[in-house]
Amino acid sequence: MSRGDDPELSAGSAAHYEDPAYYDKTYARRSDDVAFYVALTKSTRGAVLEYGCGSGRVTLPIARGGKTITGVDLSAPMLGQLKAALASEDPAVRKRVTTRRGDMRSVALRSRFSLVICPFNAFLHLYTRQDVERFLARVRAHLAPGGRFVFDVSVPDALELSRKPERLCRTPPFVYPGVGRVRYGERFDYEPLRQVLFISMEFEPESGAAAFMTPLAHRQFFPLELEALLHYNGFAIEKQLGDFDGKATADTRMLVTVARLRGRR
DSSP: OOTTTTTHHHHHHHGSSSSHHHHHTTTTTOHHHHHHHHHHHHHHOOOOEEESSSTTTHHHHHHHHHHHHEEEEOHHHHHHHOOOOOTTHHHHHHEEEEESOOOOOOOOOOEEEEEEETTTTTGGGGGGHHHHHHHHHHHHHHHEEEEEEEEEEOOOOOOOHHHHHTEEEEEEEEEEETTTTEEEEEEEEETTTTEEEEEEEEEETSSOOOOOEEEEEEOOOOOHHEEEEHHHHTTTEEEEEETTTTTTTTSSSSSEEEEEEEOOO
């Protein structure tokens, strides 16, 4: 989300989504969450609203499964990639997908949905309590009676939070779309007062071209903090899953939360 008053957060919330080709290649093998959300929508009556739909990694499989889905995202490049992907889909699939560009803290749609989802850490771009409150107000406004709000976030990792920003964590080289083979590394810089983890993704083309860096900023939400934020914004947690397939434990890396509005069944 755009943060005109904080350039660091503004860059960290947008830069990772400005190159859809790289994004799609990087997460092409990430499938557990896709399978989870597709199964969830098949057990849900009515339409689906997805916040942070991006280039359609989750959106398209849901639509192919027969569900009508509206996707909201702020990134024009990612929505452009989704539009291009839709052009090659079956007409019936294209008809089921509607997109809307906008800030998930403020977008107002003239519909209510049986299921509202916010996959793959999109929630982590809500950096302040006010951001969370504004977003959850929109979720409340868009939920049909008895509807569910489901999202997943990474659990704060003590190792990542304690790493020194001057240390570059290397991974094996790979081919970057349009650039060629690159050396890659990440730096982690955690600000405990704001609970924001700043990640610098650094690329060094083996061709000798200029190195470049992509920033990413993720708010760190601890599980009991999430419970409190949901409670005081009118939600009750129905269940939480660890890594999409089991009970949440101390080893859980991705926490999936299923919530409903309190008093609505």
